[in-house]
Amino acid sequence: MTDALSILNGVSPAWFLILAGLLAWASPRSELRKALMLLGPIGALAAWFATGETGVYGVLDLGPVVLETFRLDNLSRVWALVFILISFINAVYALHERNRMTDGAALIYAGSAVGAVFAGDMLTLFFFWELTALASAPLIFSVGTPEAQRAGLRYLAIQVLSGVMLLGGAAMLASQTGSWAFDAIGTGSAAGIVLLLAFGLKAGFPLLHMWIPDAYPKATGVGSVVLSAFTTKLAIYALARGFAGEEALIVIGLVMAIFPVFYVVTSNDLRQTLAYALINQLGFMVVAVGVGGYLAINGAAANAFVGVIYMALMFMVLGAVLLRTGTVKATELGGLYKSMPITTLFAIIGALSVMGAPLFSGFVAKTLILSATHYEHHDWAYTLLVYASAGVMEISALKVVWFAFFGKDRGLRVKEAPQTMHLGMALAAFLCVFLGVNYPALYGILPYDMDYKPYKLASVYGQSQLLLGTMLVFGLALYFKLFPLKEDRTILDADWLYRRFGDASARWGAAMGQLLFDAIGKVLGAFISFVRLRLFNLFSPAGALSKEFPSGMMALWTAIMLAGVVLVAYFSPV
């Protein structure tokens, strides 16, 4: 087996996924596409295992620039592994779907994310960074509604902008350092700031986050699973690689962890609720990157790893709900556990992982970040993260499970989700429990060796209290009808700035420009008419210059002109 795998040594797993995606796009037969969707990740996983030694592979010498397309180290291999795993789980989950566009796009998207993670230089990173944008947009466009088309365009514009900023920042950095290598960057230069913004745009930094709750709820059911997995986690990887230990990231991460709470509570679209919960989790990871140090970076990596899986599970659950009921609005759902009990079970497992319940994967990952903030003496950050944990993570998970599956019975009696969807959810749910119970398996693949025991009496006890307390508050709010979710409302977020304010400003600007243009046209037209009329009056057959002048008048003019010539001649230098 090892010998068989050795031929894959040094081959980037990304190519398996991208090639399978291209073939899937070319294939008109859905059976073949589904086989490719399964075989692509399996091939990628084999390549991941085959290249055991860390190092740089796939070097392309282009003369002045050397591209490193496959840099395998302890940081990149964690992200790559979870990206490959989730692409396989998604392939299983999507077996029921017959959509040529999304089948291929999901694979190429996964492959480009893996390629970006393995990029050893900025140009390779840029190539795969942009490919993630181009490959993921069809997951939104393929819904086909005008709303999805517009959301897809907004999503694509922001993703491409991030790529352009990345290229610009990389070029600035290369001009300063003479190197295109993708390593620690820091914020000490303008190039570093531009690159931080490029990564932050994809990571959902505050005020740059709006594309996440805008686009994710508008994708297909399968599309939102894939979208939740790759782009933002890739950005976290880039931050961990380039900006580990930047203390500004602690503040940014804390804002990301805390502000979504209000949107989690009030959003009626449950996929949007999850999108805000995702921003909260990204905030935890950004804080960890900002804290730096081996424990914090391990925490960021562990959270990225388990977060990809449990958020995918939650989006899978809502994808199944969307498939069967046609909606994921909290005000239109309720009581689905009666007709979808198996899906409900997976939702509960996913929710317990999101909440960080002991014995689930979220617990063993989140506790690493909390401990890191504490050990590095960021106690205020620790305290705020605990608040964010209670306020956002737990409420979001409780809300999705409650409003979709329990809550007020709306009389929706639907079929259970397809078995292939169940299988995909079961794989993700298994990993949620397996990694929570068998945490050394997770800790063993993290970038740095560590001796850390998550299951200490104090931490289990504290987390249990936190969970129970939040559940109690959530239950009381529901019981006394204090939960602010009574009807379908749109809660404005920063996307209002470009969807309404920006749009209105552009329209107003265009209208004002048109008015100005019209006014200038009128003034110019009047001036030209005036001049034309004067010239006509002067030169037309009836004009002033066409008149017959009396000889006396002509003599006078001749004398004046002669006098002018004499004067000019007199004063001219010899």
Added chain:
Amino acid sequence: MTAPRDPKSGVHPLARPLSGLSSLRAGLITLIVLAVLVVAGFALETVIHDGGLSKYPEVYGPYELLPLAAAAVAILLGWGLVWLVSRSGDFYARAAGDVKEGEDD
């Protein structure tokens, strides 16, 4: 697309034993159990905090009380957010012309 609405039929066989979960009484019992567990947890920690249950020395005590309050504040502040920045559910769809004025969702 909306699903058929018939509360009396279509209950999955696996869900039948749990059909009482949606009753108000079940909810109340759950709340009481949760309240008892929370109070017992705090009491236990207060009594034996020197015996290993206390968390980090700098954040001594039942620090979960504060997040508990934070969760409550977050939920209640949601009303303020709704009042301040909520619009109709089809706010953007109307702006884009997908829904005409006077037309229902």
